[in-house]
Amino acid sequence: MTNESILAVRHVTRRFGGLIANSDISLEVRRGELLGLIGPNGAGKSTLFNLIAGTYAPTSGEICLDGDDITSLPDTKRCALGIARTFQVPRSFDSMSVLDNVIVGALVRRSGANQAREQALETLDFVGLATRAAAPAVELTPPEKRRLELARALATEPKLLLLDEVMTGLTPVEARKGVELIRRISDRGITIVMVEHVMEVVMPLVDRAVVLNLGKVLAQGHPKDVVRDESVIAAYLGDRHRAT
């Protein structure tokens, strides 16, 4: 990890009608780091995630990737620039095989289906789904579908990978495998931003955590410090449980 920033979010605000989902958020993601984006329900995590992925445009503020302003670029262009994402509820291409799902991702940087297929098979192998390559995506189990989402995103060869609650709903054994997989992705030098609910999974995994609450950045820093932060404890548990 270096101190150089790969992604910069500057004074970003996003409104939905009268609701301010993100209010003047600024944060930087450093190249190669594994950043956890956490916060209680309704904190604005998903909105911020979607703003970075390009699903929506911010109401105001700017987002830069590698120093270039990408605020007005749609999600397809951001994918080409190296931002890949997964979805909270897996969105596989259900009528296609597992391999074909990943080929769609691999085709971002390859125009021929044959090279894309090799790349896709390697990626499937990396996430541990190689033996399921020929199966229709619709037949995968929910944890397998999560892996497929990861494989598809990885096949686009991203610089920055955005993971939206990939651990939610997994059994402890599956979650452990998931953590191991995310470590291996990170070891490849890919910068990861993960939105996560399951604190005991995120905290040991990430290099740095950003806590959102009520659409604002509440705290950020090393996970150990963040969990001791009084405002964070208050946000999660309410004022009454504040440690004294």
Place this chain on the structure above:
Amino acid sequence: MTELTLSRAETKSVASSIAEMRRFEILKALAIFALVAALPIIVHDVYLQNVLILTLMFAALSQSWNILGGYCGQISLGNALYFGIGAYVTSMLFVGFSITPWLGLGLGGVLAAVLAVVLGYPCFRLKGHYFSIATIVIAEIGLLLVHNWDYAGAALGIQWPVGQDGWTTLQFARNKIPYFYLALGLFVVTWFVTFFIEGSRWGYWWRAVRDNPEAARSLGVEVFRSKIAAAAVSAFFTAVGGGFYAAFVGYIDPDSVMSFRFSLLFALPAVLGGIGTLWGPAVGAAVLIPLTEILRSYAGGSGNGLDLIIYGGLVMLVALAKPDGLLSLFQLMGRGRST
């Protein structure tokens, strides 16, 4: 790690075995085309030849529909518009200016493709059923316009002159067999176009757009451009089919080439046989078109609309029993054998 992992060499071999499967698919198709091409040797009855020609023609037209409707998931119920454009361009150029129908087929196709792009810009902003309804309405507007267009014969239509039979004029009054090979040729072309699209980046993009446009976008797929491209290819071949039909029947009027019934007949074989598959439209047409012709000849004038009732019944049956179409029956058998 408990998961099996592949070496790089194994990855390559899996990839190449898939390429081999595709080569096998081509061989299989060529064998089927050769068998079909041999049919006129045993079929001498003119009526049956006529049924075969129509079956192949609708197989080709349904394959064209399948490119947009099956692979890209955009259900058009207005392809009769492009069929009509092909029929009218070919007829008007031939009858009015003695321009060979071959050129008419190409020009009609290009014109239809351009129109599909122009219409695609507003229509593809609509999703699902709204898109389908828009296509019906636009085709009906087209039908009304042609009905009132005097230069194109208005409601009276265009009669092809009776002249010399030959390949330059595409007129074969005495012997229908050349039409059989033209229709087969058209189907072979649409099949190969679909086959190559299926293995190309567009094919992957279009299926991704059909299955989940949001996920597709996140993977860099240009959703709007995909739909427009699929619509243009689909319209092109639909119009070529329309030009062929005009040459085949020798007389066209607005209702005989642009009625809603045609739009249905392009969609139904694919739905019946297997939507978004290489052979679905052909299998569906092989069932549906002979059935239509038999009904037409037995029920005669009194049974007008009977075939529509049968189509409705068939579609309901397929939807309830085999939503993937008749083709999935074969695949089930194939899978049963391999495991």
